[in-house]
Amino acid sequence: MSGLSNLLIPAVLFFALGFLARILRSDLRFPPDLAKLLSIYLLVSIGIHGGYELGRADILTGMHAVFWAIVLGLTLPVIGYFLLVASRKVDTLNAAAIAAHYGSVSAGTFLTAIAYLQSAGVQYESYPLIMLAVMESPAIIIGLLLASWSRRRLGIVREGTEDDSHHPSVLREAFTNGSVMLLIGSMIIGAIASPKSVEAIKPFVSDIFMGMLCLFLLEMGLEAARRIEDFRRVGLALASFGVLMPVGSSFIGAVIGHYALGFGVGGTTLVAVLAASASYIAVPPAMRLAVPEANPSLYLTLSLGITFPFNVVIGIPLYHRIATWFVGS
Amino acid sequence: MSGLSNLLIPAVLFFALGFLARILRSDLRFPPDLAKLLSIYLLVSIGIHGGYELGRADILTGMHAVFWAIVLGLTLPVIGYFLLVASRKVDTLNAAAIAAHYGSVSAGTFLTAIAYLQSAGVQYESYPLIMLAVMESPAIIIGLLLASWSRRRLGIVREGTEDDSHHPSVLREAFTNGSVMLLIGSMIIGAIASPKSVEAIKPFVSDIFMGMLCLFLLEMGLEAARRIEDFRRVGLALASFGVLMPVGSSFIGAVIGHYALGFGVGGTTLVAVLAASASYIAVPPAMRLAVPEANPSLYLTLSLGITFPFNVVIGIPLYHRIATWFVGS
Amino acid sequence: MSGLSNLLIPAVLFFALGFLARILRSDLRFPPDLAKLLSIYLLVSIGIHGGYELGRADILTGMHAVFWAIVLGLTLPVIGYFLLVASRKVDTLNAAAIAAHYGSVSAGTFLTAIAYLQSAGVQYESYPLIMLAVMESPAIIIGLLLASWSRRRLGIVREGTEDDSHHPSVLREAFTNGSVMLLIGSMIIGAIASPKSVEAIKPFVSDIFMGMLCLFLLEMGLEAARRIEDFRRVGLALASFGVLMPVGSSFIGAVIGHYALGFGVGGTTLVAVLAASASYIAVPPAMRLAVPEANPSLYLTLSLGITFPFNVVIGIPLYHRIATWFVGS
Amino acid sequence: MRRLEQKKLLTIITARELEKKIIETARRRGVGGYTVVQASGAGASGIQSGMLDIDSNILIYIILSEQRLIPLLDDLEGMMARGHRLKAIVSDISILPRKPPAATSV
Amino acid sequence: MRRLEQKKLLTIITARELEKKIIETARRRGVGGYTVVQASGAGASGIQSGMLDIDSNILIYIILSEQRLIPLLDDLEGMMARGHRLKAIVSDISILPRKPPAATSV
Amino acid sequence: MRRLEQKKLLTIITARELEKKIIETARRRGVGGYTVVQASGAGASGIQSGMLDIDSNILIYIILSEQRLIPLLDDLEGMMARGHRLKAIVSDISILPRKPPAATSV
Ligand SMILES: Nc1ncnc2c1ncn2[C@@H]1O[C@H](COP(=O)(O)O)[C@@H](O)[C@H]1O
Ligand SMILES: Nc1ncnc2c1ncn2[C@@H]1O[C@H](COP(=O)(O)O)[C@@H](O)[C@H]1O
Numbered sequence A, B, C: 001m002s003g004l005s006n007l008l009i010p011a012v013l014f015f016a017l018g019f020l021a022r023i024l025r026s027d028l029r030f031p032p033d034l035a036k037l038l039s040i041y042l043l044v045s046i047g048i049h050g051g052y053e054l055g056r057a058d059i060l061t062g063m064h065a066v067f068w069a070i071v072l073g074l075t076l077p078v079i080g081y082f083l084l085v086a087s088r089k090v091d092t093l094n095a096a097a098i099a100a101h102y103g104s105v106s107a108g109t110f111l112t113a114i115a116y117l118q119s120a121g122v123q124y125e126s127y128p129l130i131m132l133a134v135m136e137s138p139a140i141i142i143g144l145l146l147a148s149w150s151r152r153r154l155g156i157v158r159e160g161t162e163d164d165s166h167h168p169s170v171l172r173e174a175f176t177n178g179s180v181m182l183l184i185g186s187m188i189i190g191a192i193a194s195p196k197s198v199e200a201i202k203p204f205v206s207d208i209f210m211g212m213l214c215l216f217l218l219e220m221g222l223e224a225a226r227r228i229e230d231f232r233r234v235g236l237a238l239a240s241f242g243v244l245m246p247v248g249s250s251f252i253g254a255v256i257g258h259y260a261l262g263f264g265v266g267g268t269t270l271v272a273v274l275a276a277s278a279s280y281i282a283v284p285p286a287m288r289l290a291v292p293e294a295n296p297s298l299y300l301t302l303s304l305g306i307t308f309p310f311n312v313v314i315g316i317p318l319y320h321r322i323a324t325w326f327v328g329s
Numbered sequence D, E, F: 001m002r003r004l005e006q007k008k009l010l011t012i013i014t015a016r017e018l019e020k021k022i023i024e025t026a027r028r029r030g031v032g033g034y035t036v037v038q039a040s041g042a043g044a045s046g047i048q049s050g051m052l053d054i055d056s057n058i059l060i061y062i063i064l065s066e067q068r069l070i071p072l073l074d075d076l077e078g079m080m081a082r083g084h085r086l087k088a089i090v091s092d093i094s095i096l097p098r099k100p101p102a103a104t105s106v
């Protein structure tokens, strides 16, 4: 399936529409609560769906998937951190905050990938969904460790009691993050609820799913374009990180998906997408609390303004190619 | 159907998820407007649905149902009032305000009961729906009367002109309450609209109904858990009222449902649920306006934090048992 | 189909319910964001739908429709302007602002007309949808020209730099108006997206459409009734303009629909509805920015409080008669 | 700055149910306008999360002259005496006086 | 309290359509930041229920120095003179000065 | 107006993530209540559109006595020193004192 035909999925077209509307300075704006409603709906639906299937899937492979998800979540930020520090474009604390985002994942990108695979008629395993749930958080811990390590090197001493980054609350919040709980909770519900009663909510979680995803991406388009406007704050060197980091990560993801987990083209593509995507849900609030010295507009512009659009429009078809190539060989 | 399998209805599981999220101090929060949207949707859907069937049902039984609904709405608060005053845990004005809540009903509890009966494959009459609509308001009037009676006994004199409780607006608002109008209005529309045109909105009011109910209960779970945190304000004695009152009322409801209205197990269960449920929509604002001396956190904690969760998780299966027992004998 | 049976469409009944709720001073209120959500949904759905069909329709007729839409949008405001000035009830600047609303269109009225035609089993062309998209804006330009012309006649001199009405931004905003972009964008997406992928969002844009329209009209009912309360601000003479202007325009619309565009009864009715309807989305903000001297409560009361309810309840069946009569003859 | 008028800003924090009641009271005292903002909060009567209508707070801002302020404060005190929960905050402000343009003489 | 800076708080109440326009004006006058809150209200031009976009109000808060305030008030006066409906409220505030930490020297 | 109490109003503008943290801090300093309003805005750290949770601002209003204000300002200064972005605005207000009615003696 060519990159062009990928652009003919309504989900992607609506992302483009939102992006365009903002560029043309249209007054089209989403009410804040609508954005929230859409992500709640998407997380619940994908959770019920995946949980229902996982309830009938192989537990061992599931464990493997969880293990490798954590490995990805812990290693990617470290790679990102050293690339950023090497680039000399940001201080080490901003590097830590940015890197954490790339170890985590973006549900929006993941769902777009699923829409892409479906309209391309590609089968995919359901395990990557657990990985999506698992990967939201570990990167945050690494981010915090990198940050306090940088602080020590910078010789920034903090009043122990008040140092947020060691504040347990930040760690707890990394795991009790709303979207993580919603996703895992819905998966469990989908797995344990009586099949008969799950049937009753299928029309809600399946039939209108694609339409809700379109509205969600329309809103993300507006958001991404708004972020792009902060581009100058970021600079070209940093922006290129927002493109090269995901591509690099996608290779690592594809290797794990195919060789470590033995997935087919669909599943391998999804793992590559997970590796390549950058968080804009769980990580930013954690970083704002725990690494207040870092500038939010830097990591938000990179993950929302550069990496997300790149992944949705160019990345996904590319990762699909990479997966096909790996699985083929 | 056992209480356990009741816990395997997605609706109830999502209530538990919301409750848990709050207990774990997750940052999962619903936008206020989403809560509003969900209750508007649920009232309209259940209204259209019920109205459509009622438009084809027996008018006389309907009248009976309305009559008994009013009887329940007028007597339960009086019982509650004297129990509370006897308990010596609250002053008479708080007693009046709390009691009013137990004479009224909770649409959320009613809908969960319907989800329960459906997944248990139990048939139910559509008349209890009219009772739901009717019962929102009468309890408020009793509440106001009890309150001004208590005031007289407490010797609280008020500047006549400014006394809110006799302010006609409070009574009018009891009947023009938004959710009451929405429910009754939708029932009328469902009854009089051309069947062909009602068909066109069936997918909206039926197919996605269970899913919307799940989101609603997720939000109610968050809300209930937040209320539980005010538990200490309430104290054990008062809390036990929040459990014993509904159980007691459910018996009265079941007797009326079976012997007075001749309903089957399904219908009898629903009347028991109506009697047992406590309002958190129509009554609290009315009490805040008309009985300002009463402490809102008392009646809200009782109805939302204690009675609602009890009914959803334990009450409904219990009332179903009671109904089966009555109808069986 | 008689005007009465028109009142038996749920959409219209919900409008009446909202209207009634407000008249009875019920506390039923819609969260602001819900109103926004509903109009976003409706514009996207109707856009996808129409675009899908237009992608398969005759391009030449489409061009014709666009041409005549512009003609309507440019002429109706001029007519309205002179009627208003002749009436001597408003100064020329208010006349310009009000007239602009009647050259533009109301998507809500258009959608109600479609619901009406569907439940009446009347076929209709898809071209009027393009006209809906096109007609939002031209009237604004005429409004601005009439306003600055009036200003010159009133001898109001403005500091050139700061004069908003010549401020290009106002014109640009007329075309990048959120709802216009959403509608046109969705039409393009519906037209170019792969049919297979459009199928996937059909349940979202079709099945639940009528239900969403009902909620939207419920909210519009509340809004319209609130506007009616400002009736006294408007006065009888001006109010009658809010009824006679649409009826007059509907004739012009019907003539264009039938003779110029050769539509059948359905399509002709829709063009008449477009001509008759008054904007409350794109035009008011533009006028507030560019004709600040005009009183918003005047044009909002007329378009939302008088013309919209008139069109929904009486106008649509009437215009349907007119269309039948034209096409019949 | 001579062109600025000296006024009082009355800010009332209370539950949404009281919105209508307070605004009617203000109107009776001849207040010309008001501004309302949705809020959440907590105080002696517990948390007002704003998640349900029943516990949403509002902020009502009323710009008014000192003459109008006094009687309105009396009304609010009366409501509080009857148990209504509200905070009435007064502060000194200066405001740009309104000069309506000729054209809006409708 | 010596550590607090004396500043002015300019609060503008107006219709949402004017948000962009006013913020651009403020930026031109060198204002560094602003805060906007959604509101509803009523005044001479009727009710602004906030239910539809077309009648939502906003409150714009701008913390600024007196030097910046004066010219900005001129601009707002100009807008009002052209018929725009807005309330510009000035009050005296003290604010904690910002001390950016060393690390954010990006 | 002798019946009005003189108090301080502390208004904090910051990102929503800091809401919990700041309110806990205030509670530790013995503050009895607070009011929170959702907002959007822009400043040195860019636009906070309020469209996503990650960039929503809030306004926290705290009515308190000068004695309570001082230590709370210290805490806020500490947070700012650690890089947290917030604006702490202090203004003088007068407030109607609360006279709880006899009946609510629960
Ligand atoms: N000290 C305070 N500062 C700011 N707002 C307050 C304060 N105390 C109470 N409030 C607000 O007033 C509402 C009612 O307060 P109360 O009557 O104490 O429950 C609360 O929900 C808060 O929104
Ligand atoms: N006296 C007032 N106090 C507070 N807000 C006001 C007042 N008068 C008007 N407003 C606000 O300013 C907006 C425009 O006022 P107006 O131009 O008089 O219609 C209204 O919608 C209110 O939100």
Ligand SMILES: Nc1ncnc2c1ncn2[C@@H]1O[C@H](COP(=O)(O)O)[C@@H](O)[C@H]1O
Pocket (backbone or CB within 6 Å): E031, E032, E033, E034, E035, E036, E061, E062, E063, E064, F013, F014, F040, F041, F042, F043, F044, F045, F046, F047, F048, F057, F085, F086, F087
């Ligand atoms: N001059 C200002 N006036 C009003 N609010 C401001 C101002 N500067 C910043 N803010 C608010 O404070 C938040 C954080 O500001 P900053 O730390 O400068 O990014 C912004 O998002 C605004 O909501």
Ligand code: NA
Pocket (backbone or CB within 6 Å): A076, A101, A102, A103, A104, A105, A249, A274, A275, A276, A277, A278, A279
């Ligand atoms: Na990643």
Ligand code: NA
Pocket (backbone or CB within 6 Å): B076, B101, B102, B103, B104, B105, B249, B274, B275, B276, B277, B278, B279
């Ligand atoms: Na009850």
Ligand code: NA
Pocket (backbone or CB within 6 Å): C076, C101, C102, C103, C104, C105, C249, C274, C275, C276, C277, C278, C279
């Ligand atoms: Na028109």
